[in-house]
Amino acid sequence: MWNVAEELDAILVFAEHRYYGESLPFGNKSYTDAKHLNYLTSQQALADFAVLIQHLKNTIPGTQNTPVIAIGGSYGGMLAAWFRMKYPHVVIGALAASAPIWQFDSLVPCGSFHKIVTEDFKKSGVGCSESIRNSWAAIKRIADTEKGLQWLSHTFRLCSPLKTTTDVINFREWLSGTWIYVAMVDYPYEAAFLQPLPAWPVKVICKYLKNPKQPDRLLLQNIFRAVNIYYNYTGHASCLNLTRTATKSLGLKGWSYQACTEMVMPMCSDGINDMFEPQKWDFHSYSESCFKAWGVRPRPSLIPTIYGGKNISAHSNIIFSNGGLDPWYGGGVTKNITDTLVAIMIPEGAHHLDLRAKNPSDPSSVRQARLLEVHYMKLWLQKHKRVKKCPK
Numbered sequence: 001m002w003n004v005a006e007e008l009d010a011i012l013v014f015a016e017h018r019y020y021g022e023s024l025p026f027g028n029k030s031y032t033d034a035k036h037l038n039y040l041t042s043q044q045a046l047a048d049f050a051v052l053i054q055h056l057k058n059t060i061p062g063t064q065n066t067p068v069i070a071i072g073g074s075y076g077g078m079l080a081a082w083f084r085m086k087y088p089h090v091v092i093g094a095l096a097a098s099a100p101i102w103q104f105d106s107l108v109p110c111g112s113f114h115k116i117v118t119e120d121f122k123k124s125g126v127g128c129s130e131s132i133r134n135s136w137a138a139i140k141r142i143a144d145t146e147k148g149l150q151w152l153s154h155t156f157r158l159c160s161p162l163k164t165t166t167d168v169i170n171f172r173e174w175l176s177g178t179w180i181y182v183a184m185v186d187y188p189y190e191a192a193f194l195q196p197l198p199a200w201p202v203k204v205i206c207k208y209l210k211n212p213k214q215p216d217r218l219l220l221q222n223i224f225r226a227v228n229i230y231y232n233y234t235g236h237a238s239c240l241n242l243t244r245t246a247t248k249s250l251g252l253k254g255w256s257y258q259a260c261t262e263m264v265m266p267m268c269s270d271g272i273n274d275m276f277e278p279q280k281w282d283f284h285s286y287s288e289s290c291f292k293a294w295g296v297r298p299r300p301s302l303i304p305t306i307y308g309g310k311n312i313s314a315h316s317n318i319i320f321s322n323g324g325l326d327p328w329y330g331g332g333v334t335k336n337i338t339d340t341l342v343a344i345m346i347p348e349g350a351h352h353l354d355l356r357a358k359n360p361s362d363p364s365s366v367r368q369a370r371l372l373e374v375h376y377m378k379l380w381l382q383k384h385k386r387v388k389k390c391p392k
Contacts, residue, residue, distance in 0.1 A: 073352030103331025125206025323349025
């Protein structure tokens with residue numbers, strides 16, 4: 001983004017989403033109950049951005065008629081696309097990177113996400129995904145005794161030892177989350193987006209997972225070496241914490257609430273076409289957990305109803321970029337819809353790699369994608385300039 005801003009002689013504005021960071025509308029009470037959280041929605045956030053842009057144009061000299069382009073990645077990419085759809089008079093176009101705007105209400109298969117994660121590991125090393133698939137049964141067998149629980153706790157250097165069935169379930173979920181996060185940030189150079197990691201971390205992890213037919217304890221010792229790359233690449237961690245899978249700056253608390261109201265993204269796995277434990281999408285159970293946590297019920301059809309689902313061809317000037325290594329591309333727009341609703345696939349790209357700063361290790365596919373993105377932005381700007389010159 002910084003490179004693009006310089007090329008287009010643009011101002012970069014980073015707008016903080018309400019209820020995230022320091023933007024707490026009710027101060028310390030913002031997260032106390034559903035009444036105070038009722039204003040945490042994507043629609044309210046988009047309205048905030050529209051008002052902010054008008055404020056900036058009214059206060060920064062010479063910007064009153066300046067065109068605006070929305071850019072975002074992940075949820076921010078979804079917001080960028082929806083911003084262009086809902087406020088076309090405010091932004092002339094949008095770049096929506098790694099934006100799973102179709103990961104809702106049966107618009108895509110619920111198993112696509114986990115299949116893509118599995119493909120990443122499968123491509124990164126022989127026996128890798130199969131080793132992970134076999135690890136679940138190995139954990140269950142060893143966790144069946146008290147000594148087995150002690151062995152798992154010691155082998156994985158857990159900060160809190162496993163003692164109960166619930167602890168073991170949480171442990172397996174923690175491992176599942178680890179593989180997902182590593183796939184998302186499989187960048188071609190060292191980075192610290194979620195955790196400090198080496199270049200191509202999935203390949204590094206797969207070096208430890210070459211033999212899926214090892215005895216249980218040997219297999220799980222290698223599983224530990226693999227997850228230790230994600231949680232302790234720097235070597236500074238004395239133990240591994242099951243409650244921590246990503247950096248605190250992601251704002252997971254706010255997202256947890258939104259996932260229980262509007263951002264309802266069905267996920268499932270079958271253990272056959274993916275390397276995860278079989279897990280059906282159980283909306284009733286999901287709804288109950290949301291009610292227990294936040295006192296709210298999820299509305300699975302809300303987002304497709306508000307933003308159009310797959311019926312978005314009436315809109316224009318949106319770039320949907322997706323990385324072939326990013327599991328979220330399963331819910332993204334991966335093919336052109338019209339001449340102005342375009343998709344860019346980046347085969348060697350992880351989660352919104354194209355929005356990151358240029359790096360000498362960038363694969364050619366992301367370099368080409370960035371050039372194409374700027375090309376479209378320049379077309380939007382040229383058209384905006386021509387329209388302004390036309391006599392009324």
